Amino acid sequence: MSIGIDDTHAAALLSWLESANDLATDFPIQNLPYGRFRREPACDWSIGVAIGDQVLDLRLAKVLESDDMNRLMGLNHAARLALRRALSLGLRQGSTQQDQFRAAMVAQDSVEMGLPCEIGDFTDFYTGIHHATTVGKLFRPENPLLPNYKWVPIAYHGRSSSIGVSRPGLGQTFPRPLGQIKAPDATEPRLEPSAKLDFELELGLFIGRPNVIGEPISITEAEQHVFGLALFNDWSARDIQAWEYQPLGPFLSKNFASTVSPWVVTLEALAPFRQAFTRPEGDPAPLPYLNSPTNQEQGAINIQLEVWLQTSQMRAAGDAAVRLMESNFRDAYWTVAQLVAHHTVNGCNLRSGDLLGSGTLSGPKAEQGGSLLELSQGGKRPLPLPNGELRTFLEDGDTVILRGYCQREGFRRIGLGECRGSVLPARI
Ligand code: MN
Numbered sequence: 001m002s003i004g005i006d007d008t009h010a011a012a013l014l015s016w017l018e019s020a021n022d023l024a025t026d027f028p029i030q031n032l033p034y035g036r037f038r039r040e041p042a043c044d045w046s047i048g049v050a051i052g053d054q055v056l057d058l059r060l061a062k063v064l065e066s067d068d069m070n071r072l073m074g075l076n077h078a079a080r081l082a083l084r085r086a087l088s089l090g091l092r093q094g095s096t097q098q099d100q101f102r103a104a105m106v107a108q109d110s111v112e113m114g115l116p117c118e119i120g121d122f123t124d125f126y127t128g129i130h131h132a133t134t135v136g137k138l139f140r141p142e143n144p145l146l147p148n149y150k151w152v153p154i155a156y157h158g159r160s161s162s163i164g165v166s167r168p169g170l171g172q173t174f175p176r177p178l179g180q181i182k183a184p185d186a187t188e189p190r191l192e193p194s195a196k197l198d199f200e201l202e203l204g205l206f207i208g209r210p211n212v213i214g215e216p217i218s219i220t221e222a223e224q225h226v227f228g229l230a231l232f233n234d235w236s237a238r239d240i241q242a243w244e245y246q247p248l249g250p251f252l253s254k255n256f257a258s259t260v261s262p263w264v265v266t267l268e269a270l271a272p273f274r275q276a277f278t279r280p281e282g283d284p285a286p287l288p289y290l291n292s293p294t295n296q297e298q299g300a301i302n303i304q305l306e307v308w309l310q311t312s313q314m315r316a317a318g319d320a321a322v323r324l325m326e327s328n329f330r331d332a333y334w335t336v337a338q339l340v341a342h343h344t345v346n347g348c349n350l351r352s353g354d355l356l357g358s359g360t361l362s363g364p365k366a367e368q369g370g371s372l373l374e375l376s377q378g379g380k381r382p383l384p385l386p387n388g389e390l391r392t393f394l395e396d397g398d399t400v401i402l403r404g405y406c407q408r409e410g411f412r413r414i415g416l417g418e419c420r421g422s423v424l425p426a427r428i
């Protein structure tokens with residue numbers, strides 16, 4: 001693995017584009033995340049890079065010849081590094097390409113963002129051990145953390161057709177799902193709208209370079225196959241999930257909608273925020289195929305994460321969204337490299353544009369739950385909101401906003417933007 005810090009990460013680096021030098025922006029010149037946008041609904045998607053409050057159209061800027069994001073994601077590591085360098089050189093102060101790049105820019109608030117790529121397969125992992133333990137206690141008080149958890153990165157294969165992209169305002173909207181629900185005291189289930197609709201705070205990992213079927217990706221090469229990370233909300237209907245999940249795992253409780261943020265922050269941009277990956281004293285060491293010196297030294301990534309909520313009542317009163325919790329990706333029990341190595345160890349092939357969900361990223365403390373299931377203790381302890389409303393699970397009209405950013409002394413703060421979605425009433 002050769003992800004390193006270079007001059008594209010220098011804190012002193014400034015852009016000729018003023019909005020990129022604003023200390024509050026998620027998209028300074030050190031970030032350079034990729035996304036797909038269009039100016040009009042009739043237009044095809046173009047590949048863009050977020051810089052300050054603008055989008056740089058890569059084909060207009062003559063940086064790329066194609067608008068195919070999946071093809072861009074499939075580039076090898078050296079080509080991706082060269083592209084990052086070309087963008088950094090063109091956007092920095094004193095660049096001779098300033099006029100060419102400026103003519104290829106459009107304001108972010110004037111374009112529509114699409115899904116970052118054509119998402120192929122979607123796998124959702126379960127790397128948040130604090131989430132797994134808390135939820136395990138609610139579903140199985142006698143047996144919260146199953147014995148395989150510390151050995152196998154647990155996952156299920158999900159569905160990509162219902163993954164949508166965050167938008168401004170209400171974000172991705174979807175109706176409250178219907179499903180089979182069995183009340184605890186009932187003898188039979190009924191088809192009803194979910195009464196326990198929830199969010200899950202996750203990160204989505206986009207696969208870059210593919211592997212050939214039958215040829216596993218080793219942990220030392222795993223990160224070269226990852227293009228980058230985005231925020232991901234795995235909306236979940238807990239009452240449908242509780243009745244359907246045994247013995248084969250979640251199905252209709254999860255596949256009605258998921259929301260991804262529009263900008264993919266590359267692993268190269270995240271280089272300054274790498275940290276040692278450690279396990280608590282007494283926990284088993286990962287099996288050799290899930291272990292490497294590099295993974296131990298810098299396998300974890302310091303990404304601060306937050307969930308915000310705005311109810312329809314708050315929106316009507318002009319109240320801003322309120323923060324429900326915060327946690328950090330570095331607390332995950334498995335690293336990005338381990339997920340890729342494990343997913344392919346049996347010969348399974350990953351393709352450019354496949355999406356791996358991290359699983360719900362809760363922190364170690366009770367108030368750091370990455371879902372309402374945890375924050376309300378299964379609905380037993382309603383969360384009071386500043387305007388007097390209470391929440392156990394999501395109500396119609398609720399907007400959930402995920403945010404993420406990286407901070408480290410001596411480096412420029414970079415952000416992942418936001419992942420926004422809202423619940424509409426059930427269609428009954
Ligand atoms: Mn999930």
